[in-house]
Amino acid sequence: MSATIHSVAERAGVSVSAASRALNGRFKGARGDAMKRAEAVRKAARDLGYTPNSVARGLVMKKTFTIGFIATELSNPVRAKLIEDLRVRALEKGYQLLTAGVQYGDDISGALDSLLSRRIDGLLTGNISGNLGPLRNLAARGFPLAGFSHEKANAWDTVFLDYSGLTRGLAQHLIKNRGLKRVIFGGPRSNYPRSLGYTKAIKDAGLEKYGFCLDCHDFSMPGGHALAERCAAMCPLPEAVVCHNDLLAIGLMAGLRAVGLKVPDDIAVTGMDNIEMASYTNPLLTTAGVDSPELASLMMDFLFARIGGEHAFPRRVELTGKIFIRESCGASQEKNSQSF
């Protein structure tokens, strides 16, 4: 049905190999003769409505110009933004991005196999957990791999994101600058860096007896909203809640309002990720995060180096985040944006 390189070669009166060369623009010296033939090939292709078959191309070249991205929470705004940024970087180099979503803690092998069977040229990893064995194997075999993580050490190239330092900074701001004591955490009771940073700040300040975790494993707006009642029921009321992420914080703020509590007057709230929406909530959300395009660039630089054949021990680079003091923590804005 569709035109093949065969048919365009025929129409142009040349061999398939000549057509292939012409279409891919491989001539060294521009001898007028060859140029003319090449033009004839291009014209034939146009006439026939030829669309190169990159499936066949991928088979012979063992290269698909596709890179995979595997992560959780694909529709979380932070991730959606990152995906767009990655896609832009990929496109710049002539690559397509193929995304695969997984659930927290789920087995990734299904998604991974699907990507691998499509013979992606490299794989980008997001915040995945669970059994990372298959990925480690890939890395060990020299398969191009890069990602971001809050883990100190990794088996493949990773951009390190210090979420722990960020929540710690947020909590410190609440404690030191605002003089708050009953600062609690909203998010999963776990050893995620985000909660660890909070705990550290509490300990540093000798506020252990006020430390508390509104345990919640649904880091979404509904999840945050549901926290409000539990929060309001606490006696005495907490003065601030440091949230696991922006979505949770935004949901919590809405929930707090629904139960008649004012943010930040009654309770201060902070988020994490600095999604675009954090600059438009009422009150404006105090949060922290890294620059998404920069993260995308760093990951892609790692990956393309590997794809280019670079062979080295797993590398690591740290991307520093920033703290954005806005209204929801009730602070004066004297120190609007602080590097961390």
Add this chain to the structure above:
Amino acid sequence: MSATIHSVAERAGVSVSAASRALNGRFKGARGDAMKRAEAVRKAARDLGYTPNSVARGLVMKKTFTIGFIATELSNPVRAKLIEDLRVRALEKGYQLLTAGVQYGDDISGALDSLLSRRIDGLLTGNISGNLGPLRNLAARGFPLAGFSHEKANAWDTVFLDYSGLTRGLAQHLIKNRGLKRVIFGGPRSNYPRSLGYTKAIKDAGLEKYGFCLDCHDFSMPGGHALAERCAAMCPLPEAVVCHNDLLAIGLMAGLRAVGLKVPDDIAVTGMDNIEMASYTNPLLTTAGVDSPELASLMMDFLFARIGGEHAFPRRVELTGKIFIRESCGASQEKNSQSF
């Protein structure tokens, strides 16, 4: 490097075709003999760490189990949600989703060619504009195509979304139920259905002299924020602004607050799309929209029918939206959610 079906066949002591059959589970009668061989093949595959090469598979089968989605504003929450819903539906049927973003009014042929060269089995279209010729050609040639649109007629299967009726309903609510007169529109001065619906409502109510458009072609939160000053500068102040979409409305609400105007007391605001965030803003955003999973299902049903070989004239189905009256329009909530 990677194992091929050849190597697993060899290891299992069978022919490649037997291996292929075993791996793809094609046996009719389950004769114990065949079953045992099949198991041997599967074991060999496991031992070798065999990952089927779907590039080769796609080449011979002329089928890639991939469907494309082409649309604008991929990172707009409505679109991100739809993509997730489409992805789920696709995965259920064993298909992958390959997304391609384009700019409003831009030429889509680049993105289209990229998708087509990957030999997608079908294509889903979002709200694209510009030269639709290539798509019409595809449809005419029988290529599986489906999409959503606010156009009455289309050259391929489409789910019709009546945005015009929705903004009209929103404006009517403002005018009739709240008795407002100075109701203006925030969004592009164009013949988009969204603004048309507004205009219609204004005319129906004989309020032409109050009609006005805060022209703006950036339907984003920053875009909406920027509108606030122009809005505040109007004299007399408008009583309500019907926005092109939720993002714009949310940005506008933030901007209005920044210039000291209260929503809805000073100015009412409505959005469009009913993104999840609309249920968490302060004030809660009155808006309208369609159910995303339902839209995804409808589009997929159309597409899979075509992929399945169905041949028919372009079909059309209408998906009715709902209006969600919340706080930002200042209304009592007596009629919370109204079908439209």
Add this chain to the structure above:
DNA sequence: GTGAAAGCGCTAACAC
């Protein structure tokens, strides 16, 4: 430069 030929990894005839 050119064209003939080989082959990427797989599935689908086809005889057996």
Add this chain to the structure above:
DNA sequence: GTGTTAGCGCTTTCAC
């Protein structure tokens, strides 16, 4: 059922 064989559409040797 099984194996043998012929391609899918392309790029890339390789002689010329």
